[in-house]
Amino acid sequence: MPDASPIVTLETTVGDIVLELDPAAAPATVENFLYYLDQGYYAGVVWHRVVPRFVAQTGGYTTDGKRKTPLRPPLKFERSPLKHTDGALGMARAQDHNSGTSEFYITDGTQRSLDGEYCVFGRLSSGREALERILKTPTRPDDWPQDPPIVLRAYAGKPDPANPAPKYAPPMKLAGSADADAVRVAARRLRGRAAMLRSRKPLLAVADVEAAIAQVDRTGKREDLERAEKMLVEKEKR
Numbered sequence: 001m002p003d004a005s006p007i008v009t010l011e012t013t014v015g016d017i018v019l020e021l022d023p024a025a026a027p028a029t030v031e032n033f034l035y036y037l038d039q040g041y042y043a044g045v046v047w048h049r050v051v052p053r054f055v056a057q058t059g060g061y062t063t064d065g066k067r068k069t070p071l072r073p074p075l076k077f078e079r080s081p082l083k084h085t086d087g088a089l090g091m092a093r094a095q096d097h098n099s100g101t102s103e104f105y106i107t108d109g110t111q112r113s114l115d116g117e118y119c120v121f122g123r124l125s126s127g128r129e130a131l132e133r134i135l136k137t138p139t140r141p142d143d144w145p146q147d148p149p150i151v152l153r154a155y156a157g158k159p160d161p162a163n164p165a166p167k168y169a170p171p172m173k174l175a176g177s178a179d180a181d182a183v184r185v186a187a188r189r190l191r192g193r194a195a196m197l198r199s200r201k202p203l204l205a206v207a208d209v210e211a212a213i214a215q216v217d218r219t220g221k222r223e224d225l226e227r228a229e230k231m232l233v234e235k236e237k238r
Contacts, residue, residue: 004024005023006021006030007019007020007021007158008033008034008122008154008155009153009154009156009158009159009160010042010151010154011153011154011159012047012149012150012152013149013150013152013191014130014133014134014149015129015133016126016127018125018126018159019089019123019124019125020122020123020124021034021089021121022080022082022120022123025080025081025082026082026119027078028075028076028078029075029078029080029091029119030122032072032075032100033091035071035072036102037154037155039071040199040200040202041071042058042059043152043195043196044062044063044151044152044193044195045058045059045150046062046063046148046150046151046192047134047145047148047149048060048061048144048148050134050135050137050139050143051143052135052136053108054107054108054111055105055108055111056106056108056131056134056135057092057104057105058103058105058151059103060102060103062192063148063150063188063189063191063192064189064192065144070101071101072101074096075098075100075101077093077119078119079116079119080119080120080121082120083110083112083115084107084110084111084112084113084114084115084118085107086107086109087106087124087128088107088120088124089105089120089121089122089123090107090114090118090120090121091118092104097117108131108135133149137149147184147188150188150192151195152191152195152210153199179220179222180219183216183220183222183224183225184216184217184220186216186225186229187213190216190225190228190232191210191213193232194206204235206235208231209228209232212224212227212228212231213228213232215228216228
């Protein structure tokens, strides 16, 4: 018998986010979300729309800003009985109600204006601190984060202590160092590649590579970047 309330973990570059799904409220939407999850689709996507006191959205774009091709036709809209309370998990869509595919959002505060217009299919179970870090990310005028947080892994169940993602550590910004900023931008691209590699080859250990990339974030040193990239290339060849 399937779990009445499936649990999903998003391991991100700013910490773990744990979601509780509600199949009784939106069975087709939950099934669609779990399908994308099982296909490894969410590994390497960024939180591409961040609007404090409204929503944080992910599930469709990679670190280079490109839209991923959906794996399925758009969903038929489900009018879920769940409301947009704080931490609600909803299916994103375009103007057409029947246009949702892979993207989803988490609300920051109650958003009653969305009730009945967007499908709520779960809630934030834990990881509020990680969500707050996402919501505090500086953004461009189009709500795209200047330094987008990344989903490293996404899987059914609670966080896996036997195979953890690197723990969040704030970058050690070096004042006035343009090169350090450029190094960190390059590190974000490496992180996306590492996430995709983890998705394609789940049995390949890449925690050492992810730790090396996290070191680049902290130091902004080019030699650390070169070391991390070399490690990643070696893993990609396996």
